[in-house]
Amino acid sequence: MLRKSGFCLVLFFALSMANFSAMAQSFPIELPASWKKGEAIQLFNGENLEYWYTFIKDRGRDEDPKNVFQVADGLLTISGEEWGCITTNNPYDNYILKTSFRWEGETYGDRKEKARDSGLLIHSKGEDGGYSGIWMHGIEVQIIEGGTGDFLAVGDGTETFGLSAPVAKELQGSSHLYEPGGDLVRINKGRINWYGRSPKWTDTIGFRGKKEVEKKVGKWNDLEVQTWEGNIAVFLNGKLVNFATKVQPEFGRIQVQSEGATIQFKEITLFPLIK
Template identity: 55%
Template structure:
């Protein structure tokens, strides 16, 4: 199991340890430069994009702010997207699932995702999202890496993985063999091998909290390296990531989800 310990002394130092090994992230973060991507009141700094409604047109109110939280209903596929591009940062989010789901995933696992390093045209991927590198949020699979690319090496990740795949997907393993992919996913290290795309799915070793409870999901983009941390545990890592900067998108994918914290801290690598 991979753990992350946070010490705060004006400057934040992150150190990740894998049992039996030293797997260290050495990063300095300046608290004074923290960027609140969500102000608790509205979606300033973001725009909406929906598959059937386009940019900044949300007739079904898929994206709203309620009681200091962003509610994404999931009723139509799309995303909210930052106006600005970012690189070299520590993104911290807090999310919880709602109860509602919609066709075509009415009885499937609740699904969402944070798309990092998003560049190019809105809707370039499937008419819905920008090409990007995804930190998956899905019941049983939160922390998977998905390359939402154009099929070229312009969008790719390199990961260390286990010898055995889960279906067609590699599985992250810190001391595994190195592979580079420009499509598909790298599953988080303890994803249940019997995972099913079923509503309320929970794996035996899941780190994500049950539906209705808050989770902390962090994405560290340090140069061309990505580290995903769920509820304090490093669940996935990639290096030689392309691209290594871009906008941030949060998806709507037929499941109700809430975010109450989205903040970003610039990094200075040691």
């Protein structure tokens, strides 16, 4: 009888903890079925940058003498030679953003031998160049060799820009690692690494980890960002690699970064979400 009672107590405790965990993470980590996709907006139409304007550090808006941002043969090529971005003319909220990218071409400057780097900044607000003279403040979905899918709070260090995510107990260096079912942490600066980021990651060109989801250089990758009511889910080549909730702000402009490496896009499509 004593052994049976002990077993029941352990079982009760385990079930209680499972229920507590479920209550603590009642948010959906994938888009609920109640949200429906609206008509597609071809943010990149293969012909021009109709929906965007350019911004380059130390040059400003719509000044691109080195053709950092070029459209040809149905592709958007961002050379990376100068630091900057393209920014949507309009802000957006509650959407699915589908992109297809590949690394193709040179690396430049102090990132010549470092990991190829770019990124999507969503929910961007404030002044052009408000962050380091380059970007608006926002929430970054990182595109970098070995770290595509990481979240970065590119904010001003206040609650105005931040996110929460379930993470592993152990840090990766100074960063948290996304882990479904983990404890929620909140950041207003720094990053939440995607679930498979290598603990041995180094900022070197061509880096690849054991759990890599991104394809080899020159191959096309599908990166999808779903954002609704303060949640962001990131899918890389069909796999959920990161998730955040209680994101602030919940809407804003979209930026695509130029950060020292040549990257190409053949699709940037936004589907508004309707509930």
